[in-house]
Amino acid sequence: xxxxxxxxxxxxxxxxxxxxxxVVVPHAEMAPTQEELKAQMSGHGYKIILSPVEYSxxxxxxxxxxxxxxxxxxxxxxxxxxxxxxxxxxLKSELLAAEAxxxxxxxxxxxxxxxxxxxxxxxxxxxTFHEANTWQDKKGKYHKSDAYCRFSSQGQLYVRAYxxxxxxLINTYEYEGSSSFSTDTTxxxxxxxxxxxxxxxxxxxxxxxxxxxxxxxNDLAPAAYxxxxxxxxxxxxxxxxxxxGKKSGAMEGATVKFYxxxxxxxxxxxxxxxxxxxxxxxxxxxxxxDGQGAYVYxxxxxxxxxxxxxxxxxxxxxxxxxxxxxxxxxxxKLPSF
Numbered sequence: 001x002x003x004x005x006x007x008x009x010x011x012x013x014x015x016x017x018x019x020x021x022x023v024v025v026p027h028a029e030m031a032p033t034q035e036e037l038k039a040q041m042s043g044h045g046y047k048i049i050l051s052p053v054e055y056s057x058x059x060x061x062x063x064x065x066x067x068x069x070x071x072x073x074x075x076x077x078x079x080x081x082x083x084x085x086x087x088x089x090x091l092k093s094e095l096l097a098a099e100a101x102x103x104x105x106x107x108x109x110x111x112x113x114x115x116x117x118x119x120x121x122x123x124x125x126x127x128t129f130h131e132a133n134t135w136q137d138k139k140g141k142y143h144k145s146d147a148y149c150r151f152s153s154q155g156q157l158y159v160r161a162y163x164x165x166x167x168x169l170i171n172t173y174e175y176e177g178s179s180s181f182s183t184d185t186t187x188x189x190x191x192x193x194x195x196x197x198x199x200x201x202x203x204x205x206x207x208x209x210x211x212x213x214x215x216x217x218n219d220l221a222p223a224a225y226x227x228x229x230x231x232x233x234x235x236x237x238x239x240x241x242x243x244x245g246k247k248s249g250a251m252e253g254a255t256v257k258f259y260x261x262x263x264x265x266x267x268x269x270x271x272x273x274x275x276x277x278x279x280x281x282x283x284x285x286x287x288x289x290d291g292q293g294a295y296v297y298x299x300x301x302x303x304x305x306x307x308x309x310x311x312x313x314x315x316x317x318x319x320x321x322x323x324x325x326x327x328x329x330x331x332x333k334l335p336s337f
Contacts, residue, residue, distance in 0.1 A: 015237050015297055016287050020230035023238075030261040030274075031310020032225055041243050041292060045080035045222040049088050049112040049164065051095050054119040062198065063120060063205055067157065070209045071118060078217045078317060079248030083112050104165040114170070114220060117160045121174075123201045125153035127190035149190035151197075152180035155204035159216060171219050175212025179203035217317035222248055226258065226311045227293070229304075238304045239295040240282065242313035249315050250294040252286035258303075259312040279306055281316065 032040065050072055053064040072082050095115050098104040104115070132147040155177050161170040179200055185191075192200075228241035240258075244250045258279040266273060280303040282296035289295075296313070298304050 015232055015239055015285070017230060017239060017295060020232055020239055023229045023231050023235075025229045025307070025309050028260055028308040028310035030263065031308070037225060037227070037243070040222070040224065041245075045078070045248065046113040046220055047081045047083060047111070048075055048220070049083045049091060049095065049115040050075065050085075051092050051115065051117050052085075052089050054117070056119065056121055060120045060123055063123060063202060066202055067118065067120060067205055067209065070206060071116070071159075071213065074209070074213050074217060075116075075220070077249050078220070078315070079222050079244075080220060087111065098165075098167050099160075099162075102167050104162075104167050112164050115162045115164050115167075116216075117162075119158045120205070121156040121158050123153065123155040123205055125151060125192075125197055125200050125204075127151045127192065129188045129190050132186075146184045147186045148182050148184045149187075150180060150182045151190070151192060151200055152178065153200045153204035154178050155201065155208045157205065157208050157212070159212075161216065161219065171216070173212060173216050175208040177204050177206065177208030177211055179207055214317040218314065221314050221317065224248065224293075224313045224315075226307055226309055226313055228309075229307065230295075231304075235304070236301060237297070237299050239285070239288075239297055240307060240313075241288075241293055242296055243293045244284075244313060244315055245291045245293055246289060247291065250284060250289045252284055252289070254284045255281055255316040255318065256284060256296045257281045257314050257316050258307055259314065260308070261312065276312070279303060279311065 050068065053067045055061055055064060068085070072085075075082050091111070094104065095117065098115075099117070128150045130145075130148050130150065133145040134142060135145070136142050155175075157175040159173040159175060161173075162168065163170060181200065224243040226240050226242055230239045230241070232238070242256060244256065258281065259276045260279055262275050262277065264273055264275055265271070280298070280300065282298040282303075284294050285297050287295065298307070
């Protein structure tokens with residue numbers, strides 16, 4: 001279950017570790033043990049089998065390697081390990097059989113924690129011819145637009161993630177993306193070379209992965225923890241040390257979401273279940289990022305006083321990359337002032 005409590009965030013800040021002092025903070029009810037914390041800090045995320053990309057149309061085979069490489073790089077940058085492609089190819093038939101049987105059977109030691117199956121559902125392109133046009137503005141001045149063709153492409157991917165070896169479904173995802181460009185021409189049939197068309201469709205699939213993979217990466221993000229709080233002089237702002245290091249994707253400006261685990265007993269069955277509640281979020285600062293962790297700036301006093309040692313910290317993988325903002329549904333790099 002997921003419940004929201006303090007949905008607070010921050011707008012970044014200029015607070016640095018040298019401007020703060022450590023604060024004694026109580027431990028969360030389900031804080032990790034020393035052994036669990038050491039294991040997490042020395043680990044490298046999940047070990048993932050990324051199965052060779054499937055496709056609905058034989059022509060789409062030409063895009064399979066690009067799709068595989070793009071998803072693979074995003075998994076690696078988020079702190080996970082991707083199993084060697086050669087081994088993943090050998091295991092493809094076993095994984096497909098496991099989807100049907102509900103059990104992954106392979107000899108030897110466990111090869112992975114998670115299996116990801118990807119399929120190019122569709123990728124296509126089209127064109128629209130626009131005739132030359134002359135128009136008059138409000139001041140009476142005439143303008144002329146040359147004839148042109150607009151080419152556009154749409155791509156769609158289906159992605160499934162499973163736990164291994166149980167083949168318990170983690171989630172299914174649908175990635176959708178698009179790409180387009182225009183070129184001046186008087187030829188109404190809008191000719192386009194095969195290379196240009198292929199490049200256009202490749203960009204549409206790349207856009208689909210970029211805009212759709214955030215949810216997948218969040219589901220597979222290695223758990224990290226709050227281990228320290230440092231306040232500024234009047235305790236209105238704070239830095240929280242979290243165990244998200246460079247290998248797990250720590251970088252300046254990245255959003256980190258904080259959660260708390262609590263145990264509850266189901267009244268009828270007396271079974272213990274674990275609920276994870278979202279507390280709020282903060283923003284990573286540049287200073288202090290290393291292989292062991294990073295500092296997260298929090299400027300909301302309510303969230304500052306709510307967070308405890310041992311609360312969960314997760315790097316948030318949104319639609320847009322760090323340094324980009326979503327404007328009318330698209331990711332754009334905004335100039336810094």
